[in-house]
Amino acid sequence: MSDTPAAPASQDFIREMIAADLAQGRNDGWVITRFPPEPNGYLHIGHAKSICLNFGLALEHAPKSRCHLRFDDTNPTKEEVEYVDSIMEDVRWLGFDWGRHLYYASDYFEKLYAFAEQLIGKGLAYVDDQTPEQIRATRGTLTSPGEHSPFRGRPPAENLDLFRRMRAGEFKEGERVLRAKIDMASPNMNLRDPVIYRILHAHHHRTGDAWRIYPMYDYAHPLSDALEGITHSLCTLEFEHHRPLYEWLVNNVDGLPGAPCQREFARLNLTFTVMSKRKLLRLVKEGFVGGWDDPRMPTISGIRRRGYTPAAVRAFCKTIGLTKYNSLTDLQLLEHCVREDLNKTARRAYAVLRPLKVVLTNYPEGRVEHVELVNNPENEAEGKRLVPLSRELYIEADDFMEEPVPGFHRLKPGGEVRLKFAFCIICHEVVKDAAGQISELRCTYDDTTRHGAKPEGRPKPKGTIHWVSAAHAVDVEARLYDKLFTVEQPDGAAGEDGDFTRFLNPHSVEIVTAKAEPSLAQARAGTHFQFERVGYFFTDPKDSTPGRPVFNRTVALKDGFAKGKA
RNA sequence: UACCCCGUGGUGUAAUGGUAACACAGGAGAUUUUGAUUCUCUCGUUCAAGGUUCGAGUCCUUGCGGGGUAACCA
Numbered sequence: 001m002s003d004t005p006a007a008p009a010s011q012d013f014i015r016e017m018i019a020a021d022l023a024q025g026r027n028d029g030w031v032i033t034r035f036p037p038e039p040n041g042y043l044h045i046g047h048a049k050s051i052c053l054n055f056g057l058a059l060e061h062a063p064k065s066r067c068h069l070r071f072d073d074t075n076p077t078k079e080e081v082e083y084v085d086s087i088m089e090d091v092r093w094l095g096f097d098w099g100r101h102l103y104y105a106s107d108y109f110e111k112l113y114a115f116a117e118q119l120i121g122k123g124l125a126y127v128d129d130q131t132p133e134q135i136r137a138t139r140g141t142l143t144s145p146g147e148h149s150p151f152r153g154r155p156p157a158e159n160l161d162l163f164r165r166m167r168a169g170e171f172k173e174g175e176r177v178l179r180a181k182i183d184m185a186s187p188n189m190n191l192r193d194p195v196i197y198r199i200l201h202a203h204h205h206r207t208g209d210a211w212r213i214y215p216m217y218d219y220a221h222p223l224s225d226a227l228e229g230i231t232h233s234l235c236t237l238e239f240e241h242h243r244p245l246y247e248w249l250v251n252n253v254d255g256l257p258g259a260p261c262q263r264e265f266a267r268l269n270l271t272f273t274v275m276s277k278r279k280l281l282r283l284v285k286e287g288f289v290g291g292w293d294d295p296r297m298p299t300i301s302g303i304r305r306r307g308y309t310p311a312a313v314r315a316f317c318k319t320i321g322l323t324k325y326n327s328l329t330d331l332q333l334l335e336h337c338v339r340e341d342l343n344k345t346a347r348r349a350y351a352v353l354r355p356l357k358v359v360l361t362n363y364p365e366g367r368v369e370h371v372e373l374v375n376n377p378e379n380e381a382e383g384k385r386l387v388p389l390s391r392e393l394y395i396e397a398d399d400f401m402e403e404p405v406p407g408f409h410r411l412k413p414g415g416e417v418r419l420k421f422a423f424c425i426i427c428h429e430v431v432k433d434a435a436g437q438i439s440e441l442r443c444t445y446d447d448t449t450r451h452g453a454k455p456e457g458r459p460k461p462k463g464t465i466h467w468v469s470a471a472h473a474v475d476v477e478a479r480l481y482d483k484l485f486t487v488e489q490p491d492g493a494a495g496e497d498g499d500f501t502r503f504l505n506p507h508s509v510e511i512v513t514a515k516a517e518p519s520l521a522q523a524r525a526g527t528h529f530q531f532e533r534v535g536y537f538f539t540d541p542k543d544s545t546p547g548r549p550v551f552n553r554t555v556a557l558k559d560g561f562a563k564g565k566a
Numbered sequence: 567u568a569c570c571c572c573g574u575g576g577u578g579u580a581a582u583g584g585u586a587a588c589a590c591a592g593g594a595g596a597u598u599u600u601g602a603u604u605c606u607c608u609c610g611u612u613c614a615a616g617g618u619u620c621g622a623g624u625c626c627u628u629g630c631g632g633g634g635u636a637a638c639c640a
Contacts, residue, residue: 016582038640075639132638142636143568177638187569189636198638217640241570241635266572266633277640319589321579323572326633330577333590343603378603409601420599452599464599533600561601563592 012322014263018057018232021261027231031061034068034230035091035098036105036221038075039083039205041277042292042299043090045313045334046268052317053265054234055096068228069098073106074220076204084205086292090300095310101228105220106206108227112215113167115223115253116178116197120159124252125196126152127162128179135177138184139192145185146192152181166199169212173199180219182248190245194218222246223253225260233260236267237324265322271331271488273298274500279491288504289484293542295552296484296508306481307528307538307554309345312338328489335555342528342536342554344378350387350420350466351516351531351551353478355394357440357470360425363391368469373421387517389422392470394515396534399465400441402430407561409462411441418464420532424449466532473515478537478551480510514551523549533557 011019018031033054037043043051058067069091073079091098119125128135128151140146154162159178166176178197186192196219203209222245225233233246239262246262269275274283275298283289283297292299295306303313316337320329350373370386395411404412411417416426422445429442448455483505487493490500514531523529525544529537535556543550 011580011582036640040640072640078639135638136636139636141568146636174638189569192636195638200638214638216638221640237571238634239640243570264571271577319578323579325572325579327578330590333578336590339602348600374599377600407601418599422599461599463601466600530600530602533602557600557602559601563601 013324014053014232014234014265014322015057015060017263018061021231022061027258029064030229030231031057031065032068032229032231033057033065033234034070034225034228036070036072036224036235037087038072038078039080039087040075040078041083041281042086042301044275044277044280044297044299045270045303045316046275046298047090048094048300048313049268049317049320049322050234050236051091051094051096052314053322055091055094055098057232066101067096067098068101068103068230070103070105070224070228072217072221072224073104073204073206074215074217076200076202076214079205081205086301090304093300093304093310094313103224103228104206105215105224106204108220108224109207109211109215111227112220112223113213115255116163116215116219117160118253118255119180120156120163120178122252123156123181125159125178125180126154127159127166128152128177128193128195129175132174135195139189140184142189148184149179149193152193163197166197166213167211169201171199173201175199178213180245180248182245188241188244190218190242191248194245218242218245219249222249222260222262223256225262226250226253226256226258229258230260231258233262235262235264237264237326238267240264264324266324266326268320269326269328270298270334271328272483272485272490273331274485274490276491279500282501286501288501295479295481295540298484305538305541305552307342307536307552308334308338309341309528312341315341331483338555339536339558342530345376346528346530346536347375347382348373348377348532349517349520349529350468351476351478351514351520351534351537352394352396352466352468352473353480353512353514353531353534354397355473355515356397356400356438358393358395358425358467359440359442360391360393360445361428361442362444365391367391368472371422385519387519388469388472389467390469390471393419393467394470394473395419395441395465395467397438399463400427400438402438410465411443411463416446416459416461418449418461419445419467420464421452422450422467423447424461466534468515468517470515472518474518474521475513476516476520476549476551478512478514478553479540480512480553482508482510484508520549520551521547523551525549528554530557 035054055067058065128149138147177195179193182191184192200214293301368390372384375382399410418424425443425445427443431440433439485503486505487503490503525539525541536554537551540550
């Protein structure tokens, strides 16, 4: 894959705006972006879109550019260090680097507090003694204006005193808040005197017990952006109505080093998956999956463990584009991106997922030969390897049909097939057990067909299948992952208050013991393979142990035959 | 029955007043020691109606459809 983190994406409305800003000489030619996660959950593929955008922009505009990683840790009741660590790991894994520009909104608490006092002094903020219920009740509705708080006219000196006492911890949670004084009649609810500070007697993961009041996102975010000199603050569509408030703060607070500009883009939606943190958290907490990094999860850690590559995720993010249209991206596009990458880079190996024994009746007992297999047909430099072959083999059960359907050109009674890189075999006998199940196939091999030789006057078998030597094969665990949900839109299909978990795919994982070529026993954790004719697999970084690898199926190979039948 | 945003093939995007194109998916074929890959061909598109213009996917109006917004969450 030619994709690199710095590869420029096509022009989208954000990049056009930045180009226009640059053309007008704004920001002294700098492009400074930020990725601002709240450390209250794991990052998912939707965040990857934002990460690629923000860090990508910085790379595209080097050297007068950078992207900050800033944790939006303004709500101590929800945030944890565990999430901070995973987020940093995920961003790095995607191939991006924030350098020394790692920040926390909590680093600015003292400055943000001073700005709040400034707003109070200007008569632009006031302490409200109303209860949360009263505030909600007087905010009005979508179709009717709100009412002024009885405390709205409080003089600045009194507000200042009260606000300082809020900070000092003199009041209980919920007793008072600081509100911006804007417009209770605004059609934009965010401008109806939004709460900008609330009392929270909570321990913060970084500031400890130093604070009794914490700023709200709407207040902290624009000012943090401004403090860091962010030029372009890019977020998702649901913050569009917050933009006027964002701008109000940037314009009304004096002494800000920068004037960032917020723009919004559509978040990513993927078929057959849910993306909200709340829903993902539920899948984890209620044990529907093994954890945040379960390979079926759309989290970065999940898809990493599944075997997706950073390059594939980046290519995907580039392909989906950037618009304000609320779209639903086909999961197949993600799969296409990872196949495209892995096809070029993954080592090939032979593994039989559902083994069926084959005895070569004309192959001498006790004889073992070693066949040369190509490691990667897409890259000859990866060379070849030797794989043992003997009288008894395993082939994929799917590669034999006792009563073949039309168009099936693998092994059938009396039929011939090529064992890839070895020779052709003909099936003479189907052996069944007491239950009538096929237990073994008795075949003969043709020594004249070695190494792909096609003797004259001899019809060429249409099928080529993979195989492993029964005596040499190693048992390995393979986890066959499939879609987590059975419907394209689990949230939508669940309806208003329906439960999306009823659309969970009961077959989202199947664990089998595969028969693999011997070298696979030594596969190191975290290695990508293509099991020929089957799919791409990744040695599970968590559950693999030396000598006992566990293989996660990243994605199956496309199957033209299965498709034709459907 | 408020305000904001958005409507281009099945899906995701491009076309910046001048021949509607690319990718994925689908279909057909060629090649193939992976029914993979690769290659060729193919299917199929501007929400609607008016208006402006020599010319509209693009600009205007109205309608329709979708999304968002009433945490002391982010």
